Amino acid sequence: AFVAEGEHIVNDHVAFRTFDRGPLSLARLEPHLLALGYTPLEPYEFHEKKLRAWGYLPPADDQPRVFLSELKCDELSDEAQAIIDGLVAQVDPARVAQPEVMWAGRLWEAPSVEAYRTLMAESEYAAWLSIIGLRANHFTISVNGLTRYPGVEEVLARVEALGLGINAAGGRVKGSPEVLLEQGSTLADRMPFPFAGGRVEEIPTCYYDFARRYPDAEGRLYQGFVAASADRIFESTDIRRHG
Helix, strand or coil: CCHHHCCCCCEEEEEEEEECCHHHCHHHHHHHHHHCCCEEEEEEEECCCCEEEEEEECCCCCCCEEEEEEECHHHCCHHHHHHHHHHHCCCCHHHHCCHHHHHCECCCCCCCHHHHHHHHHHCHHHHHHHHHCECEEEEEEEHHHCCCCCCHHHHHHHHHHCCCCECCCCCCCEEEHHHCEEEEEECCCEEEEECHHHCEEEEECCEEEEEEECECCCCCECCCCCHHHHHHHHHHHCHHHHC
């Protein structure tokens, strides 16, 4: 829709999720980003969601930043950890050694609906990963790169007019000029997924984020992420919040 209006789309960042268990930890995936010339920027903690993350800067201005997060599995119940251990035990370490692992999808057999719901009760992030696997969970349109839309709210209004739902957790626009970053996002698209035993359930998958960055006191455009905003952006996939 934006391209049809003559806009040039700039991808501000792309985000990935993983477990901190077995061969899939952030530390095991990070070398693929470093090999592409990405530079670690800074870490982030999400205590309520039991996550840690790193932001990475690209080697060139026309490439997207990366936001890579992982679930701190040892903060979940023994039952939930046992489910996750059963999943990551199926991962072939040789596949993790290849950069294609970042978009490989699920590297284990589909969990049961019951296991999915057990994880969902403790961590929506864990449940999402258990059935979706490794892939970009969102891409981000840079509002700075648009010409017809001065702010995130104007972008959200255009997106809403297309019939897409907006993540209102923490407000439609998360962040502010004072923290040098404003963001908004769609609700995740839904798709039917087959679970163990052939049972099919419609679940949230992936979504679009929109980001406007502001210059700091030295006039440099802010490059990082705001944890409080990212915390709410994560909820774009949360079926518990959005039904």
